[in-house]
Amino acid sequence: xxxxxxxxxxxxxxxxxxxxxxxxxxxxxxxxxxxxxxxxxxxxxxxxxxxxxxxxxxxxxxxxxxxxxxxxxxxxxxxxxxxxxxxxxxxxxxxxxxxxxxxxxxxxxxxxxxxxxxxxxxxxxxxxxxxxxxxxxxxxxxxxxxxxxxxxxxxxxxxxxxxxxxxxxxxxxxxxxxxxxxxxxxxxxx
Amino acid sequence: xxxxxxxxxxxxxxxxxxxxxxxxxxxxxxxxxxxxxxxxxxxxxxxxxxxxxxxxxxxxxxxxxxxxxxxxxxxxxxxxxxxxxxxxxxxxxxxxxxxxxxxxxxxxxxxxxxxxxxxxxxxxxxxxxxxxxxxxxxxxxxxxxxxxxxxxxxxxxxxxxxxxxxxxxxxxxxxxxxxxxxxxxxxxxxxx
Numbered sequence: 341x342x343x344x345x346x347x348x349x350x351x352x353x354x355x356x357x358x359x360x361x362x363x364x365x366x367x368x369x370x371x372x373x374x375x376x377x378x379x380x381x382x383x384x385x386x387x388x389x390x391x392x393x394x395x396x397x398x399x400x401x402x403x404x405x406x407x408x409x410x411x412x413x414x415x416x417x418x419x420x421x422x423x424x425x426x427x428x429x430x431x432x433x434x435x436x437x438x439x440x441x442x443x444x445x446x447x448x449x450x451x452x453x454x455x456x457x458x459x460x461x462x463x464x465x466x467x468x469x470x471x472x473x474x475x476x477x478x479x480x481x482x483x484x485x486x487x488x489x490x491x492x493x494x495x496x497x498x499x500x501x502x503x504x505x506x507x508x509x510x511x512x513x514x515x516x517x518x519x520x521x522x523x524x525x526x527x528x529x530x
Numbered sequence: 531x532x533x534x535x536x537x538x539x540x541x542x543x544x545x546x547x548x549x550x551x552x553x554x555x556x557x558x559x560x561x562x563x564x565x566x567x568x569x570x571x572x573x574x575x576x577x578x579x580x581x582x583x584x585x586x587x588x589x590x591x592x593x594x595x596x597x598x599x600x601x602x603x604x605x606x607x608x609x610x611x612x613x614x615x616x617x618x619x620x621x622x623x624x625x626x627x628x629x630x631x632x633x634x635x636x637x638x639x640x641x642x643x644x645x646x647x648x649x650x651x652x653x654x655x656x657x658x659x660x661x662x663x664x665x666x667x668x669x670x671x672x673x674x675x676x677x678x679x680x681x682x683x684x685x686x687x688x689x690x691x692x693x694x695x696x697x698x699x700x701x702x703x704x705x706x707x708x709x710x711x712x713x714x715x716x717x718x719x720x721x722x
Contacts, residue, residue: 359703361559362629365638368554410614413632414606421599453555453636460632509551510715517707524702 343474345530350478352526356454357486358519363454367487368512370445377491381484383445385477387427388455391420392476395459396469416459421450454483490519536658540666546639547670547710548717553639556630557671558706564687567675569623570630571668573612575661578640580608582660585648601644602635609635639667670713677709 354360357367363384370380395416403409428446431439449455458479462472493515502511546552556574561567584604592600613631616624624631634640643663648656679685682700684692699705 361555361703361706362633364554364558368551410610413610413613413635414603417602417606417635418599421602453633456636457629457633460629464629505715505719506711510711510718513707513711513714517704517711520704520707521699524704 343471346471346474347478347481349530350475351482351485352523353528353530355482355486355523356458356479357483358516358523360457362457363452363483366445366448366452367483367490367516368509370448371487371491371494371512374488374491374495377487378484379441380445380448381480381487383442383449384452384454384483385480386442387420387424387446387449388458388476388480388483389473390427391423391455392459392462392472393469394423395419396462396467396472399463412460412463416456420455420459424450454479486519486523490516493519533655533658536655537662540659540662540664541669542666542717542721544663545666545670545717546642546663547667547674548714549721550639550642551714552642553637553667554710555633556637557674558710560627560630561671561675561678561706561709562682562701563679563685564672564676566623566626567671567673568668569616569620570627571664571671573616573627573631574634574637574640574667575664576612577605577608577634578643578664578667579657579660581605581640581644582648582656583653584608585644586651586653586656589649597649598641598645601641601649605640605644606635639663674706674709674713677713678705681705681709 350356356362357364366380366384371377398415398419399409399412403411403415424446428439431442431446458476462475465475467475494512497511497515506514540546542549544550547554547557553574556570560570581601581604585601609632612634616627616631643660647659651659676686678700679687681697682702682705683696684690684694685696697705700709
């Protein structure tokens with residue numbers, strides 16, 4: 341039950357994009373089409389889960405025993421960057437079809453602050469490993485949900501007569517704002 | 531003159547937030563008040579200037595293939611410094627900015643300047659560029675913070691004008707998107 345609550349809170353109540361403002365760059369950048377945004381969501385789910393497990397273990401078994409927690413930022417970003425590279429290489433060999441689907445999005449993920457953000461958040465919240473994994477999966481689902489809905493709306497936006505000054509980024513941001521308003525409706529259910 | 535142009539381009543013409551749309555996560559996340567925006571902007575400016583200078587200093591020593599990881603390590607070191615300094619001297623602001631301080635490391639505006647400018651230019655012009663871009667970023671965050679604070683709680687830098695609740699939605703998450711949307715539209719208009 342506790343784990344279900346973590347997932348619901350991460351997906352709806354504290355949606356990582358619309359309530360916590362993490363991962364805005366891919367949210368705005370890779371949301372032109374529903375198909376590509378699903379791919380991005382899948383890649384985020386994959387990397388976020390692995391990255392959270394690895395960084396959690398590094399915190400527990402390297403940084404804390406040596407009492408160098410202040411190295412967290414440097415250690416985490418290096419681990420995430422190399423992890424993404426490794427995932428790319430392994431995926432290419434092991435599952436070419438999955439690589440086909442996620443490949444182009446993987447390099448972009450290194451600079452996705454949602455990955456680093458969740459890795460730091462699970463430490464701040466003092467989650468145990470299983471809770472951290474559940475939290476990461478929930479946040480990745482929340483990211484995918486937000487970006488897919490947003491992409492669906494944006495596909496329709498192209499056909500509408502948007503005022504000249506609001507074309508492009510401003511109109512997209514207004515839509516994101518309305519989406520954030522909708523997600524605020526979930527506040528208080530957990 | 532050239533240095534002056536280099537310095538001022540970050541404010542309006544190539545503003546990292548309004549025109550280049552870089553670093554939007556902290557822009558949206560911390561600007562619930564003008565003072566938070568200012569604090570976040572200055573922290574980012576510090577990292578941007580230091581990283582730009584160091585990258586420009588050692589650009590010839592870094593092999594081309596590993597330059598991005600090297601830049602990230604340099605940036606992360608300065609982020610750690612500002613993280614510890616802020617925790618020690620401005621604990622209230624540090625609490626308010628929270629997660630977004632360590633996340634300066636993935637702010638694409640910082641890595642973007644290191645890669646696009648500092649790795650190709652002299653130390654001094656990189657310093658000017660970092661300072662201009664950083665202050666442009668600070669300007670954007672403070673402006674958005676001021677707009678949201680003004681509408682959301684009828685206050686500016688903590689000073690309250692009208693003693694009632696404001697339009698609450700502007701200090702909540704959706705207000706960040708709406709505020710930024712209209713500021714970008716306005717800046718586009720001004721830039722023409």
